[in-house]
Amino acid sequence: MTERCRRLQRTMTASGLHACLITQNVGLYYWSGSMQSGYLLIPAEGESTYYVRRSLNRAIGESGVKTVPLGSFRAFGDTLARDYPELFADGRRPRVGADLDVLPAQTYLRLQEAAPNVELRDGSAVMRQVRSVKSASEIALIETAAKAAAAALDLALGRIREGMTELEVMTILEGEMRRYGHIGLMRMRGYNQEIMTGMVAAGEAAAEPSYFDGPAGGRGLTPAAPQSASRRPIGAGEPILLDIGCCIDGYTIDQTRTAVIGELDDELSRAYDVSERILRRVESLLRPGASPESLYAEALRLADEAGLAAHFMGFGADQVRFLGHGIGLEIDEWPVLARGFSEPLEAGVVLAIEPKFTFPGRGVVGIENTYAITADGYRTLTTSPERLYRLPFHP
Amino acid sequence: MTERCRRLQRTMTASGLHACLITQNVGLYYWSGSMQSGYLLIPAEGESTYYVRRSLNRAIGESGVKTVPLGSFRAFGDTLARDYPELFADGRRPRVGADLDVLPAQTYLRLQEAAPNVELRDGSAVMRQVRSVKSASEIALIETAAKAAAAALDLALGRIREGMTELEVMTILEGEMRRYGHIGLMRMRGYNQEIMTGMVAAGEAAAEPSYFDGPAGGRGLTPAAPQSASRRPIGAGEPILLDIGCCIDGYTIDQTRTAVIGELDDELSRAYDVSERILRRVESLLRPGASPESLYAEALRLADEAGLAAHFMGFGADQVRFLGHGIGLEIDEWPVLARGFSEPLEAGVVLAIEPKFTFPGRGVVGIENTYAITADGYRTLTTSPERLYRLPFHP
Numbered sequence: 001m002t003e004r005c006r007r008l009q010r011t012m013t014a015s016g017l018h019a020c021l022i023t024q025n026v027g028l029y030y031w032s033g034s035m036q037s038g039y040l041l042i043p044a045e046g047e048s049t050y051y052v053r054r055s056l057n058r059a060i061g062e063s064g065v066k067t068v069p070l071g072s073f074r075a076f077g078d079t080l081a082r083d084y085p086e087l088f089a090d091g092r093r094p095r096v097g098a099d100l101d102v103l104p105a106q107t108y109l110r111l112q113e114a115a116p117n118v119e120l121r122d123g124s125a126v127m128r129q130v131r132s133v134k135s136a137s138e139i140a141l142i143e144t145a146a147k148a149a150a151a152a153l154d155l156a157l158g159r160i161r162e163g164m165t166e167l168e169v170m171t172i173l174e175g176e177m178r179r180y181g182h183i184g185l186m187r188m189r190g191y192n193q194e195i196m197t198g199m200v201a202a203g204e205a206a207a208e209p210s211y212f213d214g215p216a217g218g219r220g221l222t223p224a225a226p227q228s229a230s231r232r233p234i235g236a237g238e239p240i241l242l243d244i245g246c247c248i249d250g251y252t253i254d255q256t257r258t259a260v261i262g263e264l265d266d267e268l269s270r271a272y273d274v275s276e277r278i279l280r281r282v283e284s285l286l287r288p289g290a291s292p293e294s295l296y297a298e299a300l301r302l303a304d305e306a307g308l309a310a311h312f313m314g315f316g317a318d319q320v321r322f323l324g325h326g327i328g329l330e331i332d333e334w335p336v337l338a339r340g341f342s343e344p345l346e347a348g349v350v351l352a353i354e355p356k357f358t359f360p361g362r363g364v365v366g367i368e369n370t371y372a373i374t375a376d377g378y379r380t381l382t383t384s385p386e387r388l389y390r391l392p393f394h395p
Numbered sequence: 396m397t398e399r400c401r402r403l404q405r406t407m408t409a410s411g412l413h414a415c416l417i418t419q420n421v422g423l424y425y426w427s428g429s430m431q432s433g434y435l436l437i438p439a440e441g442e443s444t445y446y447v448r449r450s451l452n453r454a455i456g457e458s459g460v461k462t463v464p465l466g467s468f469r470a471f472g473d474t475l476a477r478d479y480p481e482l483f484a485d486g487r488r489p490r491v492g493a494d495l496d497v498l499p500a501q502t503y504l505r506l507q508e509a510a511p512n513v514e515l516r517d518g519s520a521v522m523r524q525v526r527s528v529k530s531a532s533e534i535a536l537i538e539t540a541a542k543a544a545a546a547a548l549d550l551a552l553g554r555i556r557e558g559m560t561e562l563e564v565m566t567i568l569e570g571e572m573r574r575y576g577h578i579g580l581m582r583m584r585g586y587n588q589e590i591m592t593g594m595v596a597a598g599e600a601a602a603e604p605s606y607f608d609g610p611a612g613g614r615g616l617t618p619a620a621p622q623s624a625s626r627r628p629i630g631a632g633e634p635i636l637l638d639i640g641c642c643i644d645g646y647t648i649d650q651t652r653t654a655v656i657g658e659l660d661d662e663l664s665r666a667y668d669v670s671e672r673i674l675r676r677v678e679s680l681l682r683p684g685a686s687p688e689s690l691y692a693e694a695l696r697l698a699d700e701a702g703l704a705a706h707f708m709g710f711g712a713d714q715v716r717f718l719g720h721g722i723g724l725e726i727d728e729w730p731v732l733a734r735g736f737s738e739p740l741e742a743g744v745v746l747a748i749e750p751k752f753t754f755p756g757r758g759v760v761g762i763e764n765t766y767a768i769t770a771d772g773y774r775t776l777t778t779s780p781e782r783l784y785r786l787p788f789h790p
Contacts, residue, residue, distance in 0.1 A: 025587040025606075035621050037587060037606040055604035055612075055713050062618045098500075104586050105495040105503035106517055122501055171573045178566045183620035184591040185580065191499050192420040192432060196579040196591065209450035211420075211432040217450075223457045224645025224724075225578035226430050250619025318450045329619075 004031055004130070005065070009044050011126045018087055018094035019043040020123045024102045026187055026329045027127060029250060034062035038070050041096075043084055051079070077115030088117065097123020102189060132326050132334040133348040139372045141251035142328065142350060143381050146370065148180035149246040149253050150384040156200075161394050162236050162261050166229035167221070169242075170200045177246045186245040186252045189330045198245040198254070199228035203238035206364040209318035213332065215356040216241055216314070216364040236261040236393065239268055239363035241356075250329050254352040255382040256368030259389035264365070271357040272365040272388050274306045278355040279367055282323070286351075286371060286378040292341035296323045299337075299355055308357055315358040324353035327370055349373040350381070399426055399525070400460070404439050406521045413482055413489035414438045415518045419497045421582055421724045422522060424645060429457035433465050436491075438479055446474070472510030483512065492518020497584060527721050527729040528743040534767045536646035537723065537745060538776050541765065543575030544641040544648050545779040551595075556789050557631050557656050561624035562616070564637075565595040572641045581640040581647045584725045593640040593649070594623035598633035601759040604713035608727065610751040611636055611709070611759040631656040631788065634663055634758035636751075645724050649747040650777045651763030654784035659760070666752040667760040667783050669701045673750040674762055677718070681746075681766060681773040687736035691718045694732075694750055703752055710753040719748035722765055744768040745776070 008031065012020050022028055022040040028050070029035040031042060036059040038052035051070040052059040060067050071079060080087070087094040096115075100108060101124035112120055134142075156172045174197045178184065185196045190213055201218035210217020212227040218241075219230035234240055243256040258272055278299045285295060300323075303312035313320050326333030327350055335341045337353065345351075351373070356366025369382040403426065407415050417423055417435040423445070424430040426437060431454040433447035446465040447454040455462050466474060475482070482489040491510075495503060496519035507515055529537075551567045569592045573579065580591045585608055596613035605612020607622040613636075614625035629635055638651040653667055673694045680690060695718075698707035708715050721728030722745055730736045732748065740746075746768070751761025764777040 023586075025589075029619055034618055035606065054606055057713065058604050058606075058621065062621075100500040100504070102586075103500050105493075105498050105500045106519065107586065108500035108503070109495070109517075122504075124501065167573060167576075171570055174573070174579075175566055175570050178562060178569070181562075181616055181626070183616055184569075184623075185589065187589075191418075191497075191502065194420075194580065194582075209453050211430065211449055211453075221576055221578055222644045223429055224424055225642075226453065226457075228579075231576070247620075249617045318452065 005042055005048055008042055008126065008130045011130050012097060012123065013044045015097070015126050016095060017044065017097040017121065017123060017126065019096045020127065021096050021098040022127070024099045027099055030131060030329060033064040034059045040065070041080065041084070043087060046086070049083055074114050076111070077117045080115060081117060093117060093119050095119045095121050097121045097126060099124050099127055128334040131328065133346060134328055134350050134372065135348070138251060138328060139350060139381070141249050142253055142370065145246045145248040145251055145253040146255070146381045146383050148177055148182065148248060149244055149255055151180065152176035152246070153242060153244065153257060153384050156242070157259060157389055157391065160234065160240065160259065160261065160391055163233045165231045165233055166200045166202060166205065167231050169234070170197065170229040173197055173200065173244055180246065181248045182246045186247055186254070187330045189332050193332070195228070195245070195331070198243045200240065200242055201229060201364070202234045202240040203363045204361045205230045205232045206239065206241045207315070207358050207360050207362060209314065213320065215320050215354060215366070216243065216358060234261070237263060237265070239264055239365045241364045241366070243368065245331060252327060252331050253370050253381065254327055254331055254368060255370060255384060256354055256356070256366055257384055257389060258365045258367065259391055261391045262393060263390065264388065268359065268362065268365050269388065271308055271311065274303065274308055275355040275357060275366040276386065278302045279353060279369065282353055283378065286373065287376065288346050288373060289344045291344055292335040292337045293339050296337045296339065299323045311357040311359060313356060315360050323355060324351050326350060327352045345373050347373050347375050400437055400443055403437055403521065403525045406525050407492060407518065408439045410492070410521050411490060412439065412492040412516060412518060412521065414491045415522065416491050416493040417522070419494045422494055425526060425724060428459040429454045435460070436475065436479070438482060441481070444478055469509050471506070472512045475510060476512060488512060488514050490514045490516050492516045492521060494519050494522055523729040526723065528741060529723055529745050529767070530743070533646060533723060534745060534776070536644050537648055537765065540641045540643040540646055540648040541650070541776045541778050543572055543577065543643060544639055544650055546575065547571035547641070548637060548639065548652060548779050551637070552654060552784055552786065555629065555635065555654065555656065555786055558628045560626045560628055561595045561597060561600065562626050564629070565592065565624040568592055568595065568639055575641065576643045577641045581642055581649070582725045584727050588727070590623070590640070590726070593638045595635065595637055596624060596759070597627070597629040597635040598758045599756045600625045600627045601634065601636045602710065602753050602755050602757060604709065608715065610715050610749060610761070611638065611753060629656070632658060632660070634659055634760045636759045636761070638763065640726060647722060647726050648765050648776065649722055649726055649763060650765060650779060651749055651751070651761055652779055652784060653760045653762065654786055656786045657788060658785065659783065663754065663757065663760050664783065666703055666706065669698065669703060670750040670752060670761040671781065673697045674748060674764065677748055678773065681768065682771065683741050683768060684739045686739055687730040687732045688734050691732045691734065694718045706752040706754060708751060710755050718750060719746050721745060722747045740768050742768050742770050
């Protein structure tokens, strides 16, 4: 854990923070090795402390940092002053960056009351920046998940029949990935976002717009679960989008393949080819130093050149404005391949890149791979063969 | 939707709020009928407005309230002043209650900047109070989910064999519930809480303490997913806790049964009997007017009388201090059967009541049913037969 803490310490110092306070389960796991409930204080200099509410015993067994009982939450400021006197030297009110992008406001306000002696700031950017660069062992875990996803995809593709529902295909994928140790969900940082094993969606149901922060949401089961697979039967000749993810030991792969029973019509087939072409072009630019926003701009340019700008990454008012996203412990990590992300890529960044085209009433086609940036380029972590999967009719 | 909005209007008025602002997906669905991303303003008097970011088209199709584009988030205060001049009459800065128990602090702070003309307050208590009383149609949906859970349990109980892993049994349950339309997760309001289809855990793995806010967490797959089913093989003679949930069309059932291959030893068997006895006693008190905390106190008393206080609802420092919880669109709804919840029960409240006993190194036994409070008592929504399930050996 130490190297991770050191990287956070360097980054917080550059941002003018005296310490970071981690409150979210995924952050706690990343910096301590344990995901129990509590607060992890990482000072800009010195040793971290994991203040645990529950289960202390389990946290002590798992954590790689100093682990102690939280004690009284209301006296948390006093606890910090006792344990970190140097932070409060000369009557200073230290600037402490917390993960305010996920911490509920109610807890934030209570924390302000419990620790009036610290100045709580938004530290989420420094945390996300540090986590965006993965170690070799993190990348290896994503590759393990990639193999499980590929095996599940193979199994599902062999079982798809005309008239099966999207949900039935999704259930095959879920069951198979669980066999490999999929934890059952793909963790997502964004508020109100939910995703378990991705989505299977075909034809018009795939093209239905959604609140989900991705290029294709899917119809879902009901307005109370308005994304991912529906109970609509899959028909021949319509694009079947298999956008699936698998999370093993905390790390998630995200990948998409398009299939069809029989043949796609010319327009959708061509759009699928454009999605592969965009992916090839972006791959050719994928290396340390490339700016995420320039990759998005290039993809937009190619989509426009192909006359498909209105269909790219969703349709019309429901388009999303990105081409891909960082992925690791969460599927909406940094950087995003979108405007505003100009920080050059560096080795260790892992990205899911997903050019897709939406045709209302007809479906979504596209492809998605997960990549690790290497010293001189990239490595593809997704192992599923890349093609439009033409499935046989089974009478 | 109108009755729900009216109940919230009455409750917010009594709490001194001029309006409520709903930001969370489940709240948006409850009060508008649609779960797209955006903000729902419900004034203490007058018509609600759903300001939608994405997908507006889908929200318009689903929502039962006035639905408009969100427009510029930064000008949200101006939008409210334009649409609700009466809220701002005489230069008043209206008190607006938002769901601060779930809204991330970062968004809360941005909302304060975007709408400096309103005083943002914590409105989560009034929202949770209104949602705690279910309509007949909500209860009917929970019953639908209960039937699916019972069918899945039957299937899984028939397939459990010595040496199968907890995860294998969990996967059978998940697959079967998905066939019935389980959305794939049990929604939970609490920060950092994750649960998909509940848990299957046996023997020592079930008794491992956990961050999870329930009496039994389970070992889980790895420290990165430290609760629910593990890959430990299930042995004969050990308690198998099947604490499962199913969410259909947004509404969730939560239930627990205990099984064993062969026989439990006398101490665990007796503890299981005490859990049933506690449930019977609590049922005898379950009616409008009963106070949630008194039900918890009575359960504690019976556990103590049986000499099992140290094992009740977890063990030692890892005990949780409640007996049950409200359930509906989320599984951690109000009221909680715990100290501090003195508001008398009323007809329509739905509760999952789950007396359980934890024996470190040996397992967890217990039972859980979901109940609806009726005009003169209660109705049990869980349909699975109540008993210690003794499963045959299969050589």
